[in-house]
Amino acid sequence: MQVPAPFEYARATTVDEAVALMGRFGDTARLIAGGHSLLPMMKLRLANFDYLIDINDLHGELGFIAVEPGVVRIGALTRHRELLDSAELAGVFPIFRDAERVIADPVVRNRGTLGGSLCQADPSEDLSAVCTTLDASCVIRGPLGTRTVSMAEFHRGPYETAVADGEILTEVRFPVRERGGSAYAKVERRAGDWAVVSAGSAVWLDDGGRIADARVGLAAVGPNTTGIPEISATLRGEEPSEQVFTRAGEIAARSCEPATDQRGSAEYKRHLAAELTVRTLRTAVARAARGEA
Amino acid sequence: MQVTMIVNGDEVTREIEGRLLLVHFLRDVLSLTGTHWGCDTSNCGTCVVWLDGEPVKSCTVLAAMAGGHEVRTVEGLAVDGKLDPVQEGFIQCHGLQCGFCTPGMLMTARALLDRNPDPSEGEIREAISGQICRCTGYATIVRSVRWAAVNAAPEVTS
Numbered sequence: 001m002q003v004p005a006p007f008e009y010a011r012a013t014t015v016d017e018a019v020a021l022m023g024r025f026g027d028t029a030r031l032i033a034g035g036h037s038l039l040p041m042m043k044l045r046l047a048n049f050d051y052l053i054d055i056n057d058l059h060g061e062l063g064f065i066a067v068e069p070g071v072v073r074i075g076a077l078t079r080h081r082e083l084l085d086s087a088e089l090a091g092v093f094p095i096f097r098d099a100e101r102v103i104a105d106p107v108v109r110n111r112g113t114l115g116g117s118l119c120q121a122d123p124s125e126d127l128s129a130v131c132t133t134l135d136a137s138c139v140i141r142g143p144l145g146t147r148t149v150s151m152a153e154f155h156r157g158p159y160e161t162a163v164a165d166g167e168i169l170t171e172v173r174f175p176v177r178e179r180g181g182s183a184y185a186k187v188e189r190r191a192g193d194w195a196v197v198s199a200g201s202a203v204w205l206d207d208g209g210r211i212a213d214a215r216v217g218l219a220a221v222g223p224n225t226t227g228i229p230e231i232s233a234t235l236r237g238e239e240p241s242e243q244v245f246t247r248a249g250e251i252a253a254r255s256c257e258p259a260t261d262q263r264g265s266a267e268y269k270r271h272l273a274a275e276l277t278v279r280t281l282r283t284a285v286a287r288a289a290r291g292e293a
Numbered sequence: 294m295q296v297t298m299i300v301n302g303d304e305v306t307r308e309i310e311g312r313l314l315l316v317h318f319l320r321d322v323l324s325l326t327g328t329h330w331g332c333d334t335s336n337c338g339t340c341v342v343w344l345d346g347e348p349v350k351s352c353t354v355l356a357a358m359a360g361g362h363e364v365r366t367v368e369g370l371a372v373d374g375k376l377d378p379v380q381e382g383f384i385q386c387h388g389l390q391c392g393f394c395t396p397g398m399l400m401t402a403r404a405l406l407d408r409n410p411d412p413s414e415g416e417i418r419e420a421i422s423g424q425i426c427r428c429t430g431y432a433t434i435v436r437s438v439r440w441a442a443v444n445a446a447p448e449v450t451s
Contacts, residue, residue: 001317002333009294009311009357032358036335039314039353043333052311054358105423107401108335110347111354191422192336 002043011054015062015141015170018055023143023166025051031168032056033077034111036104037120055168062115062170065089072174076115084109093134093174094287095182095200099126102184105192115169118154121161124194124220128155130184132217132227133200134174142167155224179205179212181288183280186219187272189263195220196263199252199276203240203284211235214281216248220263221256221273228255231277240285248281249274296360300325301369311357315349316340318356319366327367327396331425338424341397342366348404350423367396370403378445379403379438388437390428397424402438411442 012018022029029051032038041047055062055077062077067088074083083089084100103109103126117127118138131138131151138154140147140163154162163169186198198219206212214235218226231248238244258269297306300323307322319325319342328351331337335353342351343365370377379402382388389395398421405412405420412420417438418431426434 003314003317004312007311009355011357011360032355035355035358036350036353039355040334052355054355056358105338106420107338107341107348107350107423108353111349 004039004042005045005048007049008051009054010051011057013057015058015168018053018058018168019141019143019166021051021053022168025053027165029053029165031119033113033116034079035116036108036112037116037122067092067176070176072176074114074172074174076113076118076169076171078114080104080109080112080114080117081106083114092176093182095130095133095184095202095284098184099130099186099198099200102126102186102188102192102198108192114172118172119161119163119169121155121157121159121224122194123158123223123225125225126184126186126195126198126219128225129198129200129217129219131172131174132225133182133184133202133215135202135215136172136174138162138169139171139173140167141170146170148173151225152227158223177204177213179207179288179291181205181284181286181290183283183287185276185280185283187276194263197221197258197269197272197276199273199280201277201280201284203235203281203288205240205285205288209239209289211238211240211244211285214248214284216252216277216281218252218256218273218277221258221269223257226256228252230255235281240281240289242278242282245278245281246274249278252277294357296357298356298359298361299363301365309356311355313356315342315344315351315354315356315359315364318359319351319364322356325366325368329393329396331393336423336425337394337397338401338421339394339397341400341424343400343404346404348401365400367399370399377403378441379406382437382440382444383434386437386440387433388430389434390426390430394424394426394428398426398434402441405438406442412438414439 030049062075064075066073090097182202184200200217253270253274329339331339335350340351
Protein backbone atom coordinates (compact mmCIF):
# COMPACT_ATOMS: atom_id res chain seq x y z
CA MET A 1 0.00 0.00 0.00
CA GLN A 2 1.33 3.42 -0.94
CA VAL A 3 0.54 6.03 1.70
CA PRO A 4 2.07 9.46 2.17
CA ALA A 5 4.11 10.17 5.29
CA PRO A 6 2.07 11.81 8.05
CA PHE A 7 1.20 15.48 7.66
CA GLU A 8 -1.26 18.02 9.00
CA TYR A 9 -4.12 18.86 6.67
CA ALA A 10 -5.37 22.43 6.46
CA ARG A 11 -7.86 24.07 4.17
CA ALA A 12 -7.80 27.60 2.77
CA THR A 13 -11.04 29.27 1.76
CA THR A 14 -9.55 32.42 0.23
CA VAL A 15 -6.33 33.22 -1.61
CA ASP A 16 -5.34 35.54 1.23
CA GLU A 17 -5.81 32.72 3.72
CA ALA A 18 -3.70 30.39 1.56
CA VAL A 19 -0.92 32.99 1.42
CA ALA A 20 -1.13 33.51 5.20
CA LEU A 21 -0.94 29.75 5.87
CA MET A 22 1.96 29.31 3.47
CA GLY A 23 3.72 32.26 5.13
CA ARG A 24 3.25 30.66 8.53
CA PHE A 25 4.43 27.17 7.56
CA GLY A 26 7.14 28.12 5.03
CA ASP A 27 8.95 25.30 3.25
CA THR A 28 7.32 22.67 5.45
CA ALA A 29 4.03 23.21 3.64
CA ARG A 30 2.71 22.61 0.16
CA LEU A 31 -0.49 23.64 -1.57
CA ILE A 32 -2.62 20.84 -2.93
CA ALA A 33 -5.09 21.41 -5.77
CA GLY A 34 -5.98 18.42 -7.96
CA GLY A 35 -3.26 16.44 -6.23
CA HIS A 36 -2.63 14.13 -9.18
CA SER A 37 1.07 14.94 -9.30
CA LEU A 38 1.72 15.75 -5.65
CA LEU A 39 -0.02 12.78 -4.01
CA PRO A 40 1.73 10.15 -6.17
CA MET A 41 5.08 11.78 -5.29
CA MET A 42 4.14 11.83 -1.60
CA LYS A 43 3.07 8.18 -1.76
CA LEU A 44 6.53 7.32 -3.07
CA ARG A 45 8.01 9.57 -0.35
CA LEU A 46 9.76 11.56 -3.05
CA ALA A 47 8.01 14.56 -1.52
CA ASN A 48 7.34 14.95 2.19
CA PHE A 49 5.68 17.90 3.88
CA ASP A 50 4.54 18.64 7.42
CA TYR A 51 1.48 20.50 6.17
CA LEU A 52 -0.76 20.24 3.13
CA ILE A 53 -3.00 23.19 2.43
CA ASP A 54 -6.02 22.23 0.36
CA ILE A 55 -6.98 25.06 -1.99
CA ASN A 56 -9.85 23.37 -3.82
CA ASP A 57 -12.28 25.70 -2.07
CA LEU A 58 -10.67 28.56 -4.04
CA HIS A 59 -12.21 27.30 -7.27
CA GLY A 60 -14.76 30.12 -7.18
CA GLU A 61 -11.91 32.63 -7.00
CA LEU A 62 -9.28 30.92 -9.18
CA GLY A 63 -11.30 28.73 -11.55
CA PHE A 64 -12.08 30.88 -14.59
CA ILE A 65 -11.37 31.39 -18.28
CA ALA A 66 -11.69 35.07 -19.23
CA VAL A 67 -11.37 35.84 -22.94
CA GLU A 68 -10.83 39.60 -23.12
CA PRO A 69 -9.67 42.00 -25.83
CA GLY A 70 -5.96 41.36 -26.31
CA VAL A 71 -5.59 38.86 -23.49
CA VAL A 72 -6.91 35.56 -22.20
CA ARG A 73 -6.69 35.12 -18.43
CA ILE A 74 -7.05 31.67 -16.90
CA GLY A 75 -7.27 31.04 -13.17
CA ALA A 76 -4.70 28.67 -11.72
CA LEU A 77 -7.37 26.36 -10.31
CA THR A 78 -9.09 25.86 -13.67
CA ARG A 79 -9.31 22.13 -14.22
CA HIS A 80 -8.17 20.26 -17.33
CA ARG A 81 -11.74 19.35 -18.12
CA GLU A 82 -12.81 22.99 -18.05
CA LEU A 83 -9.97 23.88 -20.42
CA LEU A 84 -11.00 21.05 -22.75
CA ASP A 85 -14.70 21.91 -22.67
CA SER A 86 -14.34 25.65 -23.27
CA ALA A 87 -15.41 26.41 -26.85
CA GLU A 88 -14.52 30.05 -26.27
CA LEU A 89 -10.94 29.14 -25.36
CA ALA A 90 -10.64 26.76 -28.31
CA GLY A 91 -11.87 29.58 -30.55
CA VAL A 92 -8.93 31.78 -29.55
CA PHE A 93 -6.30 29.10 -28.82
CA PRO A 94 -7.17 25.72 -30.38
CA ILE A 95 -3.81 24.47 -29.05
CA PHE A 96 -5.53 24.01 -25.67
CA ARG A 97 -8.08 21.58 -27.05
CA ASP A 98 -5.40 19.69 -28.98
CA ALA A 99 -3.33 19.33 -25.81
CA GLU A 100 -6.11 18.61 -23.35
CA ARG A 101 -7.41 15.74 -25.46
CA VAL A 102 -4.12 13.90 -24.84
CA ILE A 103 -3.42 14.88 -21.23
CA ALA A 104 -3.91 11.89 -18.93
CA ASP A 105 -7.49 10.57 -19.12
CA PRO A 106 -10.98 12.04 -18.62
CA VAL A 107 -11.22 11.09 -14.94
CA VAL A 108 -7.82 12.56 -14.08
CA ARG A 109 -8.76 15.66 -16.08
CA ASN A 110 -11.69 16.16 -13.71
CA ARG A 111 -9.19 16.94 -10.95
CA GLY A 112 -5.92 18.24 -12.38
CA THR A 113 -5.48 22.00 -12.72
CA LEU A 114 -3.56 24.43 -14.91
CA GLY A 115 -1.71 25.89 -11.94
CA GLY A 116 -0.83 22.49 -10.54
CA SER A 117 0.52 21.40 -13.91
CA LEU A 118 2.79 24.43 -14.19
CA CYS A 119 3.92 24.31 -10.56
CA GLN A 120 4.82 20.63 -10.85
CA ALA A 121 7.33 21.78 -13.51
CA ASP A 122 7.72 18.34 -14.99
CA PRO A 123 9.73 18.70 -18.22
CA SER A 124 7.32 16.28 -19.92
CA GLU A 125 4.20 18.16 -18.91
CA ASP A 126 1.99 19.30 -21.77
CA LEU A 127 0.44 22.53 -20.49
CA SER A 128 3.89 23.94 -19.75
CA ALA A 129 4.69 23.49 -23.43
CA VAL A 130 1.37 25.12 -24.37
CA CYS A 131 2.09 28.10 -22.12
CA THR A 132 5.63 28.43 -23.48
CA THR A 133 4.30 28.32 -27.03
CA LEU A 134 1.73 31.02 -26.31
CA ASP A 135 4.23 33.29 -24.52
CA ALA A 136 2.20 33.17 -21.33
CA SER A 137 3.02 35.01 -18.14
CA CYS A 138 2.33 33.80 -14.63
CA VAL A 139 0.78 35.88 -11.88
CA ILE A 140 2.14 34.99 -8.45
CA ARG A 141 0.72 36.32 -5.20
CA GLY A 142 2.62 36.46 -1.95
CA PRO A 143 2.61 38.34 1.33
CA LEU A 144 4.15 41.40 -0.34
CA GLY A 145 1.66 41.53 -3.20
CA THR A 146 1.49 40.32 -6.79
CA ARG A 147 4.24 39.85 -9.35
CA THR A 148 4.20 38.58 -12.91
CA VAL A 149 6.89 36.45 -14.55
CA SER A 150 7.37 35.01 -18.04
CA MET A 151 7.31 31.26 -18.61
CA ALA A 152 11.10 31.33 -19.14
CA GLU A 153 11.48 32.86 -15.69
CA PHE A 154 8.80 30.67 -14.15
CA HIS A 155 10.48 27.33 -14.79
CA ARG A 156 13.83 27.27 -12.99
CA GLY A 157 14.58 23.61 -13.67
CA PRO A 158 12.92 20.22 -13.31
CA TYR A 159 10.35 20.47 -10.49
CA GLU A 160 11.51 23.99 -9.62
CA THR A 161 9.61 27.18 -10.24
CA ALA A 162 9.77 30.88 -9.45
CA VAL A 163 6.99 30.44 -6.90
CA ALA A 164 8.70 30.98 -3.55
CA ASP A 165 7.69 29.62 -0.16
CA GLY A 166 4.68 31.56 0.98
CA GLU A 167 3.53 32.34 -2.56
CA ILE A 168 0.76 30.99 -4.78
CA LEU A 169 0.33 30.98 -8.56
CA THR A 170 -3.05 32.59 -9.12
CA GLU A 171 -3.42 33.22 -12.82
CA VAL A 172 -1.86 32.65 -16.22
CA ARG A 173 -2.17 35.31 -18.93
CA PHE A 174 -1.92 34.80 -22.67
CA PRO A 175 -1.49 37.68 -25.12
CA VAL A 176 -3.90 37.54 -28.07
CA ARG A 177 -2.64 38.83 -31.40
CA GLU A 178 -4.38 39.22 -34.74
CA ARG A 179 -4.40 36.51 -37.41
CA GLY A 180 -3.02 33.84 -35.15
CA GLY A 181 -3.25 30.07 -35.25
CA SER A 182 -1.99 27.38 -32.89
CA ALA A 183 -1.73 23.61 -32.62
CA TYR A 184 -0.33 20.83 -30.44
CA ALA A 185 0.79 17.29 -31.18
CA LYS A 186 2.10 14.54 -28.95
CA VAL A 187 3.53 11.10 -29.44
CA GLU A 188 2.82 8.78 -26.52
CA ARG A 189 3.31 5.06 -26.02
CA ARG A 190 -0.29 4.50 -24.99
CA ALA A 191 -3.39 6.62 -24.35
CA GLY A 192 -2.97 8.96 -21.40
CA ASP A 193 0.77 8.47 -21.00
CA TRP A 194 3.42 11.12 -20.64
CA ALA A 195 4.82 12.38 -23.92
CA VAL A 196 7.68 10.66 -25.66
CA VAL A 197 7.93 14.09 -27.26
CA SER A 198 5.31 16.74 -27.85
CA ALA A 199 5.33 20.06 -29.65
CA GLY A 200 3.20 23.17 -29.73
CA SER A 201 3.24 25.86 -32.40
CA ALA A 202 1.71 29.29 -32.62
CA VAL A 203 1.84 31.39 -35.78
CA TRP A 204 0.71 34.91 -36.58
CA LEU A 205 0.29 36.00 -40.20
CA ASP A 206 0.58 39.48 -41.66
CA ASP A 207 -1.90 40.99 -44.12
CA GLY A 208 -0.02 39.45 -47.04
CA GLY A 209 -0.18 35.95 -45.57
CA ARG A 210 3.48 35.86 -44.53
CA ILE A 211 4.57 34.73 -41.10
CA ALA A 212 4.71 37.83 -38.91
CA ASP A 213 5.79 35.80 -35.88
CA ALA A 214 5.90 32.20 -34.72
CA ARG A 215 6.72 30.29 -31.57
CA VAL A 216 7.42 26.63 -30.91
CA GLY A 217 7.45 24.90 -27.51
CA LEU A 218 8.65 21.35 -26.94
CA ALA A 219 8.05 19.00 -24.01
CA ALA A 220 10.06 15.97 -22.84
CA VAL A 221 13.25 16.88 -24.70
CA GLY A 222 15.29 18.58 -21.99
CA PRO A 223 15.41 19.60 -18.36
CA ASN A 224 12.82 22.28 -18.99
CA THR A 225 10.01 22.86 -21.39
CA THR A 226 11.91 24.18 -24.34
CA GLY A 227 11.09 27.35 -26.22
CA ILE A 228 13.24 27.84 -29.29
CA PRO A 229 13.82 31.52 -30.19
CA GLU A 230 15.90 30.56 -33.22
CA ILE A 231 12.81 29.08 -34.86
CA SER A 232 10.92 32.32 -34.32
CA ALA A 233 13.75 34.31 -35.89
CA THR A 234 13.96 31.94 -38.86
CA LEU A 235 10.22 31.97 -39.58
CA ARG A 236 9.57 35.69 -39.30
CA GLY A 237 8.89 37.26 -42.68
CA GLU A 238 8.74 33.95 -44.51
CA GLU A 239 5.99 32.76 -46.81
CA PRO A 240 4.56 29.62 -45.15
CA SER A 241 5.74 26.53 -47.02
CA GLU A 242 6.79 22.94 -46.40
CA GLN A 243 10.42 23.97 -46.93
CA VAL A 244 10.15 26.61 -44.22
CA PHE A 245 8.45 24.19 -41.83
CA THR A 246 11.15 21.60 -42.48
CA ARG A 247 13.85 24.14 -41.70
CA ALA A 248 12.09 24.92 -38.40
CA GLY A 249 11.93 21.20 -37.66
CA GLU A 250 15.67 20.84 -38.24
CA ILE A 251 16.32 23.66 -35.76
CA ALA A 252 14.04 21.96 -33.23
CA ALA A 253 15.88 18.65 -33.61
CA ARG A 254 19.30 20.14 -33.02
CA SER A 255 18.24 22.64 -30.34
CA CYS A 256 16.73 20.16 -27.90
CA GLU A 257 18.50 17.93 -25.39
CA PRO A 258 16.57 14.65 -25.19
CA ALA A 259 17.82 11.74 -23.11
CA THR A 260 17.59 8.09 -24.03
CA ASP A 261 15.17 6.33 -21.69
CA GLN A 262 12.45 3.68 -21.71
CA ARG A 263 10.30 5.93 -23.89
CA GLY A 264 12.81 6.04 -26.71
CA SER A 265 16.31 6.87 -27.83
CA ALA A 266 17.61 10.42 -27.98
CA GLU A 267 17.90 10.02 -31.74
CA TYR A 268 14.24 9.00 -32.05
CA LYS A 269 13.19 11.92 -29.87
CA ARG A 270 15.11 14.37 -32.05
CA HIS A 271 13.31 12.91 -35.05
CA LEU A 272 9.98 13.44 -33.26
CA ALA A 273 10.93 17.00 -32.29
CA ALA A 274 11.46 17.79 -35.97
CA GLU A 275 8.39 15.98 -37.23
CA LEU A 276 6.00 17.33 -34.59
CA THR A 277 7.32 20.86 -35.12
CA VAL A 278 6.54 20.52 -38.83
CA ARG A 279 3.08 19.06 -38.23
CA THR A 280 2.03 21.65 -35.68
CA LEU A 281 3.36 24.56 -37.73
CA ARG A 282 1.42 23.24 -40.72
CA THR A 283 -1.80 23.03 -38.72
CA ALA A 284 -1.24 26.38 -36.98
CA VAL A 285 -0.69 28.18 -40.30
CA ALA A 286 -3.75 26.54 -41.83
CA ARG A 287 -5.85 27.61 -38.83
CA ALA A 288 -4.49 31.15 -38.94
CA ALA A 289 -5.22 31.36 -42.66
CA ARG A 290 -8.76 30.09 -42.12
CA GLY A 291 -9.25 32.61 -39.34
CA GLU A 292 -9.76 29.85 -36.79
CA ALA A 293 -7.22 31.50 -34.51
CA MET B 294 -8.70 15.25 12.43
CA GLN B 295 -12.45 14.95 12.01
CA VAL B 296 -14.05 14.70 8.59
CA THR B 297 -17.72 14.87 7.64
CA MET B 298 -19.05 14.09 4.20
CA ILE B 299 -22.13 12.73 2.47
CA VAL B 300 -21.62 9.19 1.19
CA ASN B 301 -24.41 7.73 -0.93
CA GLY B 302 -26.83 10.21 0.58
CA ASP B 303 -25.92 9.64 4.22
CA GLU B 304 -23.84 12.01 6.31
CA VAL B 305 -20.85 10.34 7.93
CA THR B 306 -18.39 11.76 10.44
CA ARG B 307 -15.16 10.00 11.38
CA GLU B 308 -11.86 10.69 13.05
CA ILE B 309 -9.10 10.14 10.48
CA GLU B 310 -5.45 10.80 9.74
CA GLY B 311 -4.86 13.63 7.27
CA ARG B 312 -2.98 11.26 4.98
CA LEU B 313 -5.82 8.74 4.65
CA LEU B 314 -6.82 8.30 1.02
CA LEU B 315 -10.48 8.38 0.06
CA VAL B 316 -10.39 4.82 -1.30
CA HIS B 317 -9.19 3.48 2.06
CA PHE B 318 -11.67 5.64 3.94
CA LEU B 319 -14.51 4.12 1.95
CA ARG B 320 -13.26 0.54 2.15
CA ASP B 321 -11.61 0.30 5.55
CA VAL B 322 -13.46 2.89 7.62
CA LEU B 323 -16.95 2.72 6.12
CA SER B 324 -16.67 -0.93 4.94
CA LEU B 325 -17.91 0.06 1.50
CA THR B 326 -15.77 -2.50 -0.31
CA GLY B 327 -17.58 -2.13 -3.62
CA THR B 328 -15.01 0.49 -4.55
CA HIS B 329 -11.88 -1.44 -5.45
CA TRP B 330 -8.31 -0.54 -4.70
CA GLY B 331 -6.05 -1.35 -7.60
CA CYS B 332 -2.88 0.22 -8.92
CA ASP B 333 -2.57 3.00 -6.32
CA THR B 334 -1.14 5.26 -9.03
CA SER B 335 -4.29 6.72 -10.65
CA ASN B 336 -3.79 4.58 -13.74
CA CYS B 337 -6.21 1.66 -13.46
CA GLY B 338 -9.44 3.42 -12.50
CA THR B 339 -11.07 0.66 -10.49
CA CYS B 340 -11.26 3.08 -7.53
CA VAL B 341 -13.41 5.60 -9.41
CA VAL B 342 -16.16 7.19 -7.32
CA TRP B 343 -18.05 10.42 -7.74
CA LEU B 344 -17.03 13.55 -5.88
CA ASP B 345 -19.79 16.14 -6.20
CA GLY B 346 -21.12 14.27 -9.23
CA GLU B 347 -17.80 13.98 -11.10
CA PRO B 348 -15.87 10.73 -11.45
CA VAL B 349 -12.53 10.86 -9.63
CA LYS B 350 -9.85 8.30 -8.82
CA SER B 351 -10.22 7.86 -5.08
CA CYS B 352 -6.66 6.54 -4.65
CA THR B 353 -5.48 10.04 -5.51
CA VAL B 354 -7.89 12.06 -3.38
CA LEU B 355 -7.42 12.52 0.35
CA ALA B 356 -10.43 11.62 2.45
CA ALA B 357 -9.96 15.01 4.08
CA MET B 358 -10.38 16.69 0.68
CA ALA B 359 -13.83 15.11 0.40
CA GLY B 360 -14.87 16.71 3.68
CA GLY B 361 -17.97 18.83 3.20
CA HIS B 362 -18.56 17.24 -0.18
CA GLU B 363 -20.75 14.52 -1.60
CA VAL B 364 -19.36 11.10 -2.52
CA ARG B 365 -21.20 8.41 -4.43
CA THR B 366 -19.88 4.89 -4.74
CA VAL B 367 -21.01 1.84 -6.68
CA GLU B 368 -23.12 0.88 -3.67
CA GLY B 369 -25.17 4.02 -4.36
CA LEU B 370 -26.02 3.15 -7.96
CA ALA B 371 -29.01 0.91 -7.31
CA VAL B 372 -32.06 2.69 -5.92
CA ASP B 373 -34.45 0.79 -3.64
CA GLY B 374 -33.08 -2.51 -4.85
CA LYS B 375 -33.58 -1.60 -8.50
CA LEU B 376 -30.35 -1.83 -10.46
CA ASP B 377 -29.17 1.13 -12.46
CA PRO B 378 -29.44 0.57 -16.23
CA VAL B 379 -25.65 0.38 -16.53
CA GLN B 380 -25.60 -2.42 -13.96
CA GLU B 381 -28.36 -4.17 -15.88
CA GLY B 382 -26.40 -3.62 -19.10
CA PHE B 383 -23.29 -5.25 -17.63
CA ILE B 384 -25.44 -8.29 -16.73
CA GLN B 385 -27.16 -8.48 -20.11
CA CYS B 386 -24.02 -8.01 -22.20
CA HIS B 387 -21.49 -9.86 -20.08
CA GLY B 388 -19.67 -6.60 -19.20
CA LEU B 389 -17.54 -8.27 -16.58
CA GLN B 390 -15.36 -11.32 -16.36
CA CYS B 391 -13.33 -11.20 -13.14
CA GLY B 392 -15.20 -8.08 -12.00
CA PHE B 393 -12.24 -6.21 -10.58
CA CYS B 394 -12.55 -3.16 -12.85
CA THR B 395 -16.36 -3.19 -12.76
CA PRO B 396 -17.13 -0.66 -9.99
CA GLY B 397 -15.01 2.00 -11.66
CA MET B 398 -16.41 1.18 -15.09
CA LEU B 399 -19.98 1.46 -13.77
CA MET B 400 -19.40 4.83 -12.12
CA THR B 401 -17.73 6.32 -15.18
CA ALA B 402 -20.41 4.87 -17.47
CA ARG B 403 -23.23 6.35 -15.38
CA ALA B 404 -21.53 9.76 -15.38
CA LEU B 405 -21.06 9.57 -19.15
CA LEU B 406 -24.72 8.69 -19.75
CA ASP B 407 -25.90 11.46 -17.45
CA ARG B 408 -24.03 13.94 -19.60
CA ASN B 409 -24.43 12.22 -22.96
CA PRO B 410 -27.43 9.84 -23.01
CA ASP B 411 -26.62 8.45 -26.46
CA PRO B 412 -22.83 8.08 -26.69
CA SER B 413 -21.13 6.52 -29.69
CA GLU B 414 -18.79 3.60 -29.25
CA GLY B 415 -15.89 6.02 -29.65
CA GLU B 416 -17.23 8.30 -26.95
CA ILE B 417 -17.63 5.36 -24.58
CA ARG B 418 -14.08 4.21 -25.26
CA GLU B 419 -12.80 7.73 -24.64
CA ALA B 420 -14.75 7.97 -21.36
CA ILE B 421 -13.25 4.74 -20.01
CA SER B 422 -9.77 5.36 -21.44
CA GLY B 423 -8.41 5.96 -17.95
CA GLN B 424 -9.60 2.57 -16.77
CA ILE B 425 -8.06 -0.81 -17.31
CA CYS B 426 -9.81 -4.16 -17.72
CA ARG B 427 -7.07 -6.75 -17.39
CA CYS B 428 -9.42 -9.41 -18.72
CA THR B 429 -9.38 -7.16 -21.82
CA GLY B 430 -13.16 -7.32 -21.96
CA TYR B 431 -13.53 -3.86 -23.46
CA ALA B 432 -15.79 -4.91 -26.33
CA THR B 433 -18.44 -6.23 -23.95
CA ILE B 434 -18.03 -3.28 -21.60
CA VAL B 435 -18.71 -0.89 -24.48
CA ARG B 436 -21.69 -3.05 -25.50
CA SER B 437 -23.00 -2.96 -21.92
CA VAL B 438 -22.90 0.83 -21.80
CA ARG B 439 -24.63 1.01 -25.16
CA TRP B 440 -27.28 -1.37 -23.81
CA ALA B 441 -27.90 1.03 -20.94
CA ALA B 442 -28.15 3.95 -23.35
CA VAL B 443 -30.62 2.18 -25.60
CA ASN B 444 -32.73 0.47 -22.97
CA ALA B 445 -33.19 3.06 -20.29
CA ALA B 446 -33.38 6.74 -19.65
CA PRO B 447 -30.87 7.95 -17.04
CA GLU B 448 -32.10 7.28 -13.55
CA VAL B 449 -32.31 10.08 -11.05
CA THR B 450 -29.90 8.61 -8.54
CA SER B 451 -29.82 11.39 -6.01
